[in-house]
Amino acid sequence: MPTTPSPLAPQQFPDLPPIAGVDLRVARARYKTWDRCDLTFVTLEPGTNVAGVLTQSKCPSPEVEWCRAALTLGEARALVVNAGNSNAFTGNRGRAAVEAIAARAAAHLGCKPSDVFVASTGVIGVPLPIDKAEAGLDAAFTAAPCGWNDAAAAIMTTDTFIKTAVATAIVDGRTVTLAGIVKGSGMIAPDMATMLGFVFTDAAVEPDFLQAALNAANRTSFSCITVDSDTSTSDTVLAFATGKAGNAPLSHVDDPGADAFAAALGDLCRQLAHLVVRDGEGATKFVTVEITGATSDKSAHRIARSIADSPLVKTAIAGEDANWGRVVMAVGKAGEPAERDKLAIRFGDTLVAENGLAVEGYDEAPVAAHLKGKEIDIGVDLGLGDGRATMWTCDLTHGYISINADYRS
Amino acid sequence: MPTTPSPLAPQQFPDLPPIAGVDLRVARARYKTWDRCDLTFVTLEPGTNVAGVLTQSKCPSPEVEWCRAALTLGEARALVVNAGNSNAFTGNRGRAAVEAIAARAAAHLGCKPSDVFVASTGVIGVPLPIDKAEAGLDAAFTAAPCGWNDAAAAIMTTDTFIKTAVATAIVDGRTVTLAGIVKGSGMIAPDMATMLGFVFTDAAVEPDFLQAALNAANRTSFSCITVDSDTSTSDTVLAFATGKAGNAPLSHVDDPGADAFAAALGDLCRQLAHLVVRDGEGATKFVTVEITGATSDKSAHRIARSIADSPLVKTAIAGEDANWGRVVMAVGKAGEPAERDKLAIRFGDTLVAENGLAVEGYDEAPVAAHLKGKEIDIGVDLGLGDGRATMWTCDLTHGYISINADYRS
Incomplete structure (x- = not known):
């Protein structure tokens, strides 16, 4: 069992009172x-x-x-x-x-x-x-x-x-x-x-x-x-x-x-x-994936899951790489209603792409700074409706491989 | 771009003739x-x-x-x-x-x-x-x-x-x-x-x-x-x-x-x-997943994909770990018809589990030897019908993380 706490462990733990019964x-x-x-x-x-x-x-x-x-x-x-x-x-x-x-x-x-x-x-x-x-x-x-x-x-x-x-x-x-x-x-x-x-x-x-x-x-x-x-x-x-x-x-x-x-x-x-x-195995970043503008909440949830499950998105975050193209890929593979030319993507508070391409004069500096932190926010707006969903995941790192290539042995 | 060929690269390449036109x-x-x-x-x-x-x-x-x-x-x-x-x-x-x-x-x-x-x-x-x-x-x-x-x-x-x-x-x-x-x-x-x-x-x-x-x-x-x-x-x-x-x-x-x-x-x-x-990114093992006995070919394909996509199965193979429990997990999460107590699982030619539990007197030695090779076969029989499918994948290694945590940068 790993003995070093995850870098994402809370700084302090709550004091739980007894529960009668x-x-x-x-x-x-x-x-x-x-x-x-x-x-x-x-x-x-x-x-x-x-x-x-x-x-x-x-x-x-x-x-x-x-x-x-x-x-x-x-x-x-x-x-x-x-x-x-x-x-x-x-x-x-x-x-x-x-x-x-x-x-x-x-x-x-x-x-x-x-x-x-x-x-x-x-x-x-x-x-x-x-x-x-x-x-x-x-x-x-x-x-x-x-x-x-x-x-x-x-x-x-x-x-x-x-x-x-x-x-x-x-x-x-x-x-x-x-x-x-x-x-x-x-x-x-x-x-x-x-x-x-x-x-x-x-x-x-x-x-x-x-x-x-x-x-x-x-x-x-x-x-x-x-x-x-x-x-x-x-x-x-x-x-x-x-x-x-x-x-x-x-x-x-x-x-x-x-x-x-x-x-x-x-x-x-x-x-x-x-x-x-x-405490996800090997996690170094806590990632919030927020979907808006989907055709339904269910559709938004599936798109959020596609992004949150994508090994390419998760390794990019591990590498602090503002590779928003992988977010596009994950939206595209979800199989849910999406129109490439209406998509908007943000990292943190910075809009990186909209209407099917990178924003005019895209400055990667604030995104790079955001990705160096431990709390990463990815927002995707589909521009199609009112459906929304949020999922939480972590990055995919060498730590995950190390833990799982020899967990049982 | 990596310069070392994948360990799974063919020993020799075919000689392709010109195609007229x-x-x-x-x-x-x-x-x-x-x-x-x-x-x-x-x-x-x-x-x-x-x-x-x-x-x-x-x-x-x-x-x-x-x-x-x-x-x-x-x-x-x-x-x-x-x-x-x-x-x-x-x-x-x-x-x-x-x-x-x-x-x-x-x-x-x-x-x-x-x-x-x-x-x-x-x-x-x-x-x-x-x-x-x-x-x-x-x-x-x-x-x-x-x-x-x-x-x-x-x-x-x-x-x-x-x-x-x-x-x-x-x-x-x-x-x-x-x-x-x-x-x-x-x-x-x-x-x-x-x-x-x-x-x-x-x-x-x-x-x-x-x-x-x-x-x-x-x-x-x-x-x-x-x-x-x-x-x-x-x-x-x-x-x-x-x-x-x-x-x-x-x-x-x-x-x-x-x-x-x-x-x-x-x-x-x-x-x-x-x-x-x-030539899968970071691959060190070529894995064949063969499903038989599913309720349909389509169902077999979905179960095969669930196993072939599972990061826990793929990291176990990378670690040469005969962790067949993760195969059970991947069958279970596929959402397709499956009855735990009819499942049979083999690694290579060795039956490791059947009827919902490990085989009597299970000897891990031949399985461990199989997993040390570069060509891994996983077989799952659902025991329900005639549906079958085969999928091919590779293991999930530190190499995949290294390649994808800094590919674009």
Whole structure:
């Protein structure tokens, strides 16, 4: 695991308060030959509701299948996260591991196995060792509760820094708090969710509304980031609401405070999604791709994704090269409505091309200066309609190759 | 431009015979600050028919638009290829450059401008200097004809070796010859054609049948390769048939010799497409991805592309890492019908996973040995139907990052 934090790591991390009804514990299951906590056991008080978004992969991990089934019930008592082994593509042994974990956690808590949510991250194709999982779970259960930073660290794989975020909202006259943790940092092109992200709130929220709010938050956060265009088999974002804040439960978008809660959830998810990009494997630049003037928001999103996924755009940014021709290429290959002679492109605040060619008297100096920074903005206006979208990505560097040409070995 | 040939360069190059009715000439237009031939002027005798496939990009170069219009007429007298500047996204000035080149060549030859085909490759966004193009064209017109290798060299950009191929067929009792040249080597994910490829034959072939045969050849050659998933604004493959072999013109798939001609054209295009992959930017491994058992050929092709485009699969191959879990990931993200528990995956001749998990007693040694070679085979059987497809790609290495993080600067 890299030990040097990404150059895009935040200068300071937020101080997350406890969330009433949530207890965090970590343990060393030693899924890899490392000496660090790699099993996280979150216990949730009775009455906690849950919502989730999961990978669209056709080859999902058994953890994803387990969560998908458990989500239909809407209630949660525990979350177990394993780091270092994704348990994906491991057949019956993988399924048995998830069932064993859920059963063990349920026995500790006196709840139903379907109240236990499980997520795993790491190498694909190696069955999760049940003995290590059970021993780790037992150790965690008897350990003292820990803080958010310890839990955020225990779910990391190739991540170089912990990723946490906090938000608050006023609901029904009470301040509700949302705290979230997430991990990346390769195989990141979530179509519905990112690798693993967990959000906890003390708000009282009915499962259906929690799911709707999470779907909406996801659409403008995790679904708008890409590190390497590769969608994981294990993408999972779960939101848990313990109800301990004592507000009248939110059940509909028109409920007082529902907007505030949804906005806070969206804000939290966007913070977490940005942190994943900032820890993208090998990343040295945080890139915002903003599309306007497309024929629809959906079309704008596809064009944004085409740019954000393009290895040629991403290597140009790594090289601090104002190669806007590659942005043209990426717009052109997206297959969405575009008219070359109406296109306008900017880097930072500088318009570089419009009406199908470079701007008259184009001065590259301010663009070159912008590209030397760590926060890069690319804007494309299609000039066709009102469709808009924003995606966030990082550059593609030698670091990505180094990390991924020998990650497993 | 790199001077060290790709490690995947062929050990020997074919000896291409002249094609009756085709004269090749090259000149120094000096589109970049280099001292090499970068303008190719091919003259074709009257009666030459032409077919072509062009990029699907929504931001095509004016050369692509020019060729698209000229192809509707089906006849050709000349081909002009400029290297070092793609002339794409250059507005009216770019269109004017193409018109000037066609007019100048037509004046030299006493033909219609629409008989002149033009293709350009290189940086996007800089108008092609008309004065340099015209001077280069004049110099080429008065130069002595050259051989295929000189023409293949003059169309290169970041290519590290020339790419030529030859094929023959018996048509109407006569041997017809096909010769082709092509260039890569980045921005290669042709959806209908590759960067620039040109095929010449002395066979007599009517334009409609030539187009149909080229479409078919393209579907199993240029459309089945990817270097970096980035589709160019200038992709162009043109096929010219001079008719000098004297065969009765081929006009229909049922004509005697039509199958042989189409097979030779397909063979030639596949050879050329493979050469593009072998010179993929930074490539050290030539990778064949073979999909079987998909629900349809189209579905198989999409799954093959998902694997061949995946940066995580490609970096694993670069690292000689038998990380088949990333192949599972790429199958899963393709969005095509797949059932995890029916999947089988092989590297080389070694089955590594089947029925949704690693094979019993999986021995990685033969796979590791296979991955140390330069020719890598990945096979995936979906176990669902008869759909099959093959794609060819290369690995993703530090060399790709180096080339593309400072190509333009």
